[in-house]
Amino acid sequence: MKKENNRSLRKLLKYSKKYLKYQKTPLILTPLLLLVSILSPFLIKYLIDDIIGNHEFSQILPFVILFTIVILSERLISFIVNYGYYKSTNLAARDEQIYMFKKILTIPIKEFSYNKIGDFMSRVLSDTLEVSFFLGAGISVITYNIIQLIVVSLVLLYLNWQLAVITFIMVPFYYFSLRAFDKNLQKSSELERIAYSDLTEELREKIEGLMPIKSFCKENFFSKQFSYISWIWVKKKNRLNMLNQSAEDFMSFIYELIPVLILGYGAYLILKGNATLGTLMGFYAYLGWIFTPIRNLSSFYIQMQRVRQVSERIFEIHDFPEENMREGKSFPNNDYPITYENVCFKYKDSTVLHDINLTIGTKEKVAIVGTSGAGKSSFVNLIPRFYEPATGKVMINGIDVKKYNLKQLRKNITIVRQDDYLFNMTVKENIMLDDEFTQEEFMKAVKKAKVDKFIGLLDEGYDTVVGERGSKLSDGQRQRVAIARALIREPKVLILDEATSGVDSQTEEEIFDELKEYEMTLIIISHRLSTIRKADKVILLKDGEIRGEGMHEELLKNAPIYKEIIESQLVV
Numbered sequence: 001m002k003k004e005n006n007r008s009l010r011k012l013l014k015y016s017k018k019y020l021k022y023q024k025t026p027l028i029l030t031p032l033l034l035l036v037s038i039l040s041p042f043l044i045k046y047l048i049d050d051i052i053g054n055h056e057f058s059q060i061l062p063f064v065i066l067f068t069i070v071i072l073s074e075r076l077i078s079f080i081v082n083y084g085y086y087k088s089t090n091l092a093a094r095d096e097q098i099y100m101f102k103k104i105l106t107i108p109i110k111e112f113s114y115n116k117i118g119d120f121m122s123r124v125l126s127d128t129l130e131v132s133f134f135l136g137a138g139i140s141v142i143t144y145n146i147i148q149l150i151v152v153s154l155v156l157l158y159l160n161w162q163l164a165v166i167t168f169i170m171v172p173f174y175y176f177s178l179r180a181f182d183k184n185l186q187k188s189s190e191l192e193r194i195a196y197s198d199l200t201e202e203l204r205e206k207i208e209g210l211m212p213i214k215s216f217c218k219e220n221f222f223s224k225q226f227s228y229i230s231w232i233w234v235k236k237k238n239r240l241n242m243l244n245q246s247a248e249d250f251m252s253f254i255y256e257l258i259p260v261l262i263l264g265y266g267a268y269l270i271l272k273g274n275a276t277l278g279t280l281m282g283f284y285a286y287l288g289w290i291f292t293p294i295r296n297l298s299s300f301y302i303q304m305q306r307v308r309q310v311s312e313r314i315f316e317i318h319d320f321p322e323e324n325m326r327e328g329k330s331f332p333n334n335d336y337p338i339t340y341e342n343v344c345f346k347y348k349d350s351t352v353l354h355d356i357n358l359t360i361g362t363k364e365k366v367a368i369v370g371t372s373g374a375g376k377s378s379f380v381n382l383i384p385r386f387y388e389p390a391t392g393k394v395m396i397n398g399i400d401v402k403k404y405n406l407k408q409l410r411k412n413i414t415i416v417r418q419d420d421y422l423f424n425m426t427v428k429e430n431i432m433l434d435d436e437f438t439q440e441e442f443m444k445a446v447k448k449a450k451v452d453k454f455i456g457l458l459d460e461g462y463d464t465v466v467g468e469r470g471s472k473l474s475d476g477q478r479q480r481v482a483i484a485r486a487l488i489r490e491p492k493v494l495i496l497d498e499a500t501s502g503v504d505s506q507t508e509e510e511i512f513d514e515l516k517e518y519e520m521t522l523i524i525i526s527h528r529l530s531t532i533r534k535a536d537k538v539i540l541l542k543d544g545e546i547r548g549e550g551m552h553e554e555l556l557k558n559a560p561i562y563k564e565i566i567e568s569q570l571v572v
């Protein structure tokens with residue numbers, strides 16, 4: 001366990017080097033700060049032993065001016081140094097958040113089935129903040145404090161070695177007390193993190209599920225759930241704070257005890273004639289300086305346990321597998337038949353698709369029909385590699401889809417889903433998604449997707465902001481915008497996964513008539529007979545197996561299950 005802890009701290013330390021670039025100013029100024037801070041005990045000693053001791057009235061004013069300049073310089077440099085560290089901490093947090101966001105965009109979709117989205121959010125937003133000080137200032141602050149500790153120890157030894165020895169004897173108490181708190185702090189910190197991430201996930205899920213909560217008047221039920229999970233977090237957080245505070249107060253006790261011992265022993269030395277009052281006062285004034293780095297280092301040490309755990313959570317995101325978008329074959333220009341060869345697929349343990357063998361020809365119009373949960377969406381998700389088959393291959397033009405450049409594959413194969421996501425931007429921005437299209441291309445896409453049929457109803461037409469997830473549009477309107485977004489890019493293969501379920505039958509028919517004009521392979525998952533009838537081929541899926549393939553009429557005649565599904569499920 002200890003070895004593992006050290007390993008993750010070393011990893012974090014190594015990683016934090018990347019943020020040294022933000023710490024240049026404080027790094028340059030800290031030696032100066034150290035130098036200025038050393039002057040004060042000598043000035044006090046000089047005041048008591050030389051000015052007061054020798055009745056040098058004329059030296060009092062220069063002394064006051066000099067001391068003021070020293071203190072002022074110290075504060076000024078300290079301000080620049082500390083602000084520099086805050087700045088580098090914030091910049092490190094920002095960089096880390098951007099890095100993690102970009103990383104999340106490269107993680108394969110399947111990973112999101114096994115991990116909670118709220119947990120991702122809490123890692124990006126709060127965990128980065130917790131480690132940001134360590135990343136943005138950690139190495140420099142630790143180094144500075146260690147150097148300060150050494151310098152101050154030398155000065156104390158120089159002032160009076162006996163008093164210095166008493167001070168040094170107390171230092172191990174600090175260390176061992178910290179060790180005593182360490183184990184509990186680690187455990188408590190881990191439990192608090194888990195509880196907080198559960199709370200974030202709970203909040204995200206319930207806000208997203210606001211509609212069913214309101215429709216079934218379940219506000220109280222879900223508020224109770226939220227308050228229960230929030231209560232669990234508060235309990236963990238209270239315990240963590242209690243341990244943190246006990247650690248801090250115990251340290252403070254030792255911190256406050258030492259000056260008492262020093263004053264007592266110092267008085268003894270003066271009375272014995274082994275020290276001057278100036279030395280004792282200088283020593284006393286400077287004593288705080290040895291505890292500043294010790295306190296800093298010890299509170300850093302306590303924080304490090306937290307930082308270590310949080311950084312592990314951050315590194316877990318860093319270490320997630322990435323989709324390789326750069327390498328691979330170009331997508332074929334003319335022939336791109338899709339072939340499934342002995343394809344089996346499972347999400348985790350349960351197999352969803354069994355031994356699928358099938359070819360969809362270039363520019364063929366295919367309808368996929370099946371009962372709910374038959375595996376239709378899973379089937380099409382394999383083509384642009386949102387998921388990978390457990391066994392067998394999905395091929396395009398005889399080449400495994402894994403061999404194609406993923407970016408090209410996804411640009412050429414587009415899936416539009418029933419609940420495709422619209423961003424909180426205008427209708428036009430949702431369609432363009434920052435790509436360059438001419439006004440004609442834009443108008444063609446919105447016309448073919450029948451967005452033009454309803455756009456006049458919106459206050460600002462194509463410049464209407466659609467709200468979060470497109471909440472200001474109806475289901476059918478949202479779906480048509482999503483179809484336009486796909487059509488404008490003219491993919492070679494267009495997959496509509498119940499993408500027109502919210503559109504009325506007549507508009508749906510019109511959309512499909514328009515789609516026929518495009519030179520593309522069309523795969524449609526639909527429950528509408530009017531659509532299915534128009535397909536060149538119908539594929540019947542049941543319980544993850546292909547139970548029939550052919551023209552609608554053929555299947556009606558030859559496949560009794562097909563007839564059953566058509567009669568029981570389909571909308572005419």
Ligand SMILES: Nc1ncnc2c1ncn2[C@@H]1O[C@H](COP(=O)(O)OP(=O)(O)OP(=O)(O)O)[C@@H](O)[C@H]1O
Nearest residue numbers: 113347348352370371372373374375376377378379
């Ligand atoms: N992300 C997932 N993780 C685990 N299991 C999943 C996931 N998505 C779907 N499944 C399971 O896989 C099976 C097939 O689901 P799929 O969505 O492919 O069916 P479908 O035919 O498209 O259904 P529907 O017509 O209801 O949309 C279902 O039993 C479902 O529970």
